[in-house]
Amino acid sequence: MDVQRVGPYTLVKKLGEGGMGYVHLAHDPAGRPVALKTMRPELAAREEFRRRFGKEAEAARRVARFCTAPVLDAGFDRGTAYIVTEYVEGPDLSAVVAQAPLAGSNLEALAVGVATALAAIHQAGVVHRDLKPSNVLLSPVGPRVIDFGIAQLADTGQAVMTVAQSMGTPAYMSPEQARGEQASPASDIFSWGSLVAYAGTGRPPFGTGGVHEVVYRVINHVPMLDGLDERIRPLVERALDKDPRRRPTAQQLMDLLLGRSEVPVAAATKAVSETWTPVLTRPQSLPAPKPAPARRGPWLPVVVGVLAAALGAGATLAVVRPWEERGALPGTAATTSTVDALGTRFEVRIDSLVRQGATARLQWTVKNVGTENAPLYNKFGNGALDTTVSRVSIVPPGVGKPLYPARKDDACQCSNVPTAPFDGGNQLQFWAVYDGLPEDAEHVDVNLGPLGVITNVAVSTA
Template sequence: MTAYGIPPVAGLGPRDPVRLGPYRLAGVLGMGGMGTVYLAEGPQGPVALKMINNNLARDHEFVMRFQREVAAARKVRRFCTAPVLDARLEGEPLWLVTEYVAGPDLSRVLRNGGPLAGSNVEALAVGMATALSAIHGAGVVHRDLKPANVLLSPLGPRVIDFGIARALDGGLGQTATGRLLGTPEYMAPELVSGHKAGPPADIFAWGCVVVAAATGRSPFASKTVPEALYRVSHDTPSLDAIDPALRGPVEAALNKDPAARPTADQLLAVLTGRSHADTADLAGGLRLDLSSVGTPPTSLAGGVQNPHEPAVRRTGKWRLLLAAAAGAATVGLAVGVGELSRSLPSGPPSAAGVIFKETFDKGDTGWRDDSGGVNGARGYTGDGRYTMSSDSGSRDKWAPAPVNVQVPEEVLVSAKVGIPRADTSGWAGLYCEYSTVDSPETFFYYTFHVRKEGQAKIVKTDGALVTDLTSDIRVPGYKEGTVLRALCSRGGGAIRLSLWAGDAKIAEVTDTDIARGAGRPKFGLGISQSEFDDTATRAYFDDFVVSRLS
């Protein structure tokens, strides 16, 4: 696949089901706070199947909201959406089936290749307005329209996940865990002030997404959540970079007063010049020219580059792959999963010498210790390990390694990582830090982590901005206590990062956006509880080592 073509598919792990109802699961498309999304083969061809996390499926109130939202989403017409095709609404596991769109999401395209070309922005604006017309016409509010929820295909954009986010809603714009529901840079001002989401909130988000498609970022892009919420409520963004044909509708959509915003039908009328736009005709005639995003650039937006992602040039092969995935499933699924789920071939590098080693056999070697033994919040267990657990007051915990020697710019960091609870969806792992000042606003570090079910990834944190540098990648043969190894190498205006689980190379990226990462290298351990899961995450660590490679 290219950096923008068919979405990446990871192979099934030992804990993944192979069949749900009439659907044969072929691979993992992604994971989120609600559940895992699989690429599946159904009676009519390929579909996307979202299996709901068990902890949510056991929550009676969540199940009732889920049933209600699925019933409403089924009424949405197909125009420029990925419609709901099937669902299991009772028992375990709950799941939801939608049409599979063999194309990248807009967020990934913007992150890896920058803004869309002018004609594509116009097609996107019309397609999203068409989708909102269908969604609102069914009495549904999307509530979380953003680039990640807009898929791109040659037959036009497809809006996904409409209304389903409300099943997580425990109140006015918040989840049951108290977390903000929505993406701050795309939230309407009325949501910031605590009002319920209505169709005008989706129109505001439509304007934000159009600006992002044309410029590469939301008009309210910010480094911190409070800044984003303030800007959404008070700023009037410049729209000089927007095509004049779109500037008026976008400006109207971004009005702070929800009553002053146009409806989706009114947007369509302005965009198409038709007083009574024929939605079916519009949806059938939309096209996106994806040839302009068919070849991955040598340096990706944001400075992240993944040389191990197979390249497919701007040729008919890319279109044929799309056609295969969108057509009969049997051959297309086998090819997609076979090409995309294989591990990177090289094992971890050989260390030239150990800089720092900790076996946790003693309890006074300088690591943070809140006491409590094997069940403590953070500290030595007393049996030769180190542990951390999340709680209601701290969903994330960190333990810096007490390394008091000069560290070279290229090191290999490793530790055994174990997550004993089978029902947690949180993560645990290693980090490399390059902060210049010890302050949350200036923290700059990379996390290399794994989940209980055997998915790993590399994540970058720059102040309040958190970026997934890789997708969730299935770890072959993952088991409790697997050794994670992270290569952190700074030099030549970039930071190179690699992750191994056992001897399997999971991911490799190069980050050139490192202006704020000029501090002395530091390393440590960390855990995090899932945003939408109240189940605590506990991890045990052993044999933490920092080694030089040259």
Template sequence: MTAYGLPPALTLEPSDPVELGPYRIAGRLGRGGMGTVYLAEGPSGPVAIKVINRHLAANPEFAARFRSEVAAARRVSRFCTAPVLDARLEGEPLWVVTEYVAGPDLARLLRDQGPLTGSNLEALAVGVATALSAIHDAGVVHRDLKPANVLLSPLGPRVIDFGIARALDAGRGQTVTGTLLGTPEYMAPELVSESKAGPPADVFAWGCVVAAAATGSSPFASRTVPEALYRVVHDTPDLSALDEGLRGLVGAALDKDPAARPTARELLSGLVGRKAAEDTARVAGTVRLDLSGLAGPTARVAAGEEPAKRTRLPRRPYLVGGAVAGALLLGAAGVLGVRMLAQGPPESTDVLYRDDFGDDKSGWYNGDGTRVDTLHGYTGDGRFTMATDPSKDYRENKAPVNAEAPERVLVSVKADLADGDPYGAWSGVFCQYTPDETYFSYFAEVSPGGRARIRRSTFESAWDLTADVLIPGFKKNGSVLRLECERSDGRIRVAFWVDDHLVAGVVDTDVAKANGKPLFGIHVRKTGGDPHPRVYFDDFRIGRLS
């Protein structure tokens, strides 16, 4: 299965917290040597929370350095970074909150899709250099810049975990636990034998990251840690995969002598020109993802700020973006090769089925009788309603369609979310490919809290293909939900619009069992919280797409 745009949020384990201060934990994004990162809902929207491991938090020396580094990191400007928003610096557990960036990390993208080329690569280089300029201007050193710490969002690359890693440093490049601080093939030579890391070490890591983006791996990639450290100190990297303009800058950044390396600001000058580099905010504002075309989005530097000596290489689609949620620097769920986000939903060539629910004998389920408060059926006033109750936390209704549905359709319905917990109530539309002996469905659903996601469910398993994401301009009553489903060439492509906002999309290639005829419908379910959700549906349609 392929689904980009957001790192998958894993189900919480019994030992995971459900709330931290004003933040409600929604899922687990990852776990490392320093702590666990969670996706959470905060007062102003989604955030990422790193909870520090208890054995580290219990070390007074670590805790003191952690407080100092969080304070320093909070001084860093937002330019191409995921800024620190909040932190708990005393008591247990220690945690730090950063802006949530909706996108895959560079390491994942390189692993799954291979190297970047042309303007994609240039935009990455500009974005990361811009982030380092902001970080160094605040007196902070990253110390662990690597592809896994570069997230790719619709607004360009975002560098994360800057400065915080220094809290682990116990001297001579070792952590308080005695392990090596940093990632060997991205460590500067001076970090191998010396204790002090300065901005030149981050510049060296920038060169490694850009080279890795161009080739798929660091120029010092090795099978063992000792081999990587030896190569960092002694090897001359092969940069032939880079074009002439980038090759010179990356080569200078990888100089063994830290004093001979350019600064982050000088890197930026070499990429966008000296005058442009003086205004970091403007440079940061021009790094974007070009989301045009059906092949998928590509990265670029906006017109007027293009790097000098640009070599026009074939563009390779590589990144999945999402709809921007208001003024927040947050993307919605990942979209893989769906279409340009500036466009609304596709136009159907003809309507195969339509129901305004004015007739309570049009074929939908009505076993509980026609009334406004029925659990499942027609309301009698031109709507159809479904609600959960203590006996049933999920209800669905397939549209009573007699015609054979095509392989590419647009399903739409108007929804009023009358009741339900903001986080635990979900409803929407679905497409289903159910042969006789299995169950295979894609649910595009929204919550009363203004979140959207795509979920896949089979007899064997069910999981969210996208994380919960903020819907721009969401309204509980009268939103039009549109789901595009296309099955072709051994894959199923799904895209989800709320009103005219494309909020989520995936391409699923694990579809061998999705071999039944296409079916479509509406659903409601309860995953937690009170009260039970109720939704009123109207104007259900299935349209053929050419």
């Protein structure tokens, strides 16, 4: 494209090209950098497109800027339709994963950040419809979702093949989109699951190949999730349910990931940005560097303090887990037990019990290894209306009474238990924070209520 100006914006360089048009780095009238997307001329020539463009662009401008690149302006200039967004410095997810999948806290923060962006998008009444790796930019402060709401401008109810081609690869479409049906917020959740699976394994969960081949797998096959971090896999599986009615909402994704009900998008965005480690792409000609040994200890207290300020102790990232040290460090899985309860069989694993002074954070996983559905909702709380795990206690040696989860602002500093069914093969991860742990306590007993008592659990130090 030879035009050097579009509207009041000066084009600097082309950043990319997609099914809808071209993206340029541009300067606004004040000289600030912005990203300017021009739509393909054949789209702008369609009367329906022109009719919907202003309406959809205005809806996109209502999306809050939490984990997104907000829309700043939109218009027509000499027959060219354009949309202007905040410029995000950083590679897209596909460029980073092409070199190595994400792992650890960055994979978990990506899942939280993209879920937060979808919550903000859906709260504005917008459906993204084209969430995929190239539409997630990895900025120095965390993931940023772009191009929300734009894909629907090209959707005129044509055949699946045409829609897939106009929107790029179908590997991240929901089954209903792949069938040419109307997209909904639940469609974005399916795309979230595919995106997180790709980020964590390096491959789309429904494979690659021709359009018809991939579309068939999206509609009919189970996702391939081998190699995905087991701590996040259960939630990805729920998001990839073929039935949109059974998928969690974006807010529920946030709540499950952060371990707290009704987490505000502002608090989630701040927590993600403070725990995100910036990623860099390297020239393709350079060999991949060998990973350095994990060194988490020195910055661990800083991260905990930042998260406490952002969310309060009860909203610490449940999957980012700044308290947990991994690999060969203390805090890894300590004890596993199998118990028959609630009409089925459970495997209970204490993942970590990590102290800082007199405060300790317990994390455990419950997996249904039986054959019966056994919902855990309302099974671990103190009272019929308590949906948390406030009843789970730790009993240090020499202490006359158990320690129950700490409370702040009359809220339990612990996980909520989801209302979803808990069938065989499903697993859930929980956490709770306790105050008053004696300094000399090296082992404690953990009372999990209906799942029994696990004895002699080691206490490690952050």
